[in-house]
Amino acid sequence: MNCEQLLNTTFQCQCGKTHNVPIRKIVYAEDAVEAMPSILTAFTSGRRIAILADSRTWSIAGEKAGSLLRQGGWTVTPVLVPDSARGGPICDDRTFRNLHRNLPPADILLAVGAGVINDLAKWLAFERDLPYAVCATAATMNGYAAANVAPTVKGVKTLHVARAPQAVFAVPSVIRDAPFELTAAGLGDVLAKPVSTADWLMNHLLLDEYFCPFCARLINDLEPAYFDHPTAIRDRQPAALEALFTALVYSGVAMTVVGTSAPASGGEHMLSHTLDMMSSVDNVPHDLHGRQVGLGTIFAAALYEQILKIDTPKPVLPPADIDHNFWQHLAPNVAEQYQNKQPLLNTIAQKITNPQTWNTFREAVRPHVRTPQQIKNCLKQASAAHTGTDINCPRPRLKNAILHMHEIRKRPTVIDLARLLNILPTQTDPLIDQYLTH
């Protein structure tokens, strides 16, 4: 399937819904920046553009975009997002308020950067009701084409709907020359796909959640280019990087079309979110999203491997409350998510004791999941993070995250299923030893 044909269309899908793809253009080309002035002209009748960047992405592509846009008749105002005390800029309510207050008059926004800059621009575009476009500087996460933004508000990681970009631009040589750990993180994020699809199916089959087979398949054709050839990512081969970047962008398209993060974020993301949240409790730094997701994906695949071996499930209901002491100031938010999940877990526990339902579930999920060893080998051969040491997380901290990651989100995932089937917490140590320590 040629994904590009979907851009800027509304179509009747096999899932019964009418899907709308608001993203109009994806340009992955050496002259992508040169193409901006004419492409952006189609998105607004005004000619004032604000370019959001940090000091690094400004020199990588922002400055060039600014001068070409000026030559093309645009009034350009650079908006440099300051670095945080810890390093790069962050997407939180404080940074957002400052940008919002000081945003120059503009008809369109252009983000030049990766996750944080893109999220801030998308959030601003939404609040100001402006169109926006992004020039991606690294293949590091799947949020470029997603309508969601994931800011930290009052110290808590949140997720809300903002808006999708009109266009995504990327220059292959910029993507190639980005720090390699960013690219390896992108691989970790896109490898989440088999687990997130399986989790989405689980919600569909056991909780009657909406599921779109078309969106679930959207990036399947791109997968072999990086999954079967991870050393091509390590060696920064152009075709593999393009496949990785495109898969990340279309993962975002799938989330935008469906309106939730279900197509690209399931139980494998919980480890990463938990580590981020732990960091907000104790100030111990966390690693890049995609690097943590890579480990989470290995672990979630290991859980599926155990789950699919079970012929007759004997579910045990998890504790009624969360570990308040562990979550500290985050406890009220976490508890709310967890409480909302309880009725869903009860339903799942009931349904999986029906042998027919259980077998239907296993047969549906089996073709999607990969073995933990396959995921690990792929990350390892690509020189991406695949152990606790790689992400600077000592074993006790990793174990703590794994023991608490089922508490943070309302939507059930493989982590909850593993809890219901008593694989967690009982197998925590052997699974960490087998898959995340070397």
Ligand SMILES: [Zn+2]
């Ligand atoms: Zn659909």
Ligand SMILES: [Zn+2]
């Ligand atoms: Zn992700």
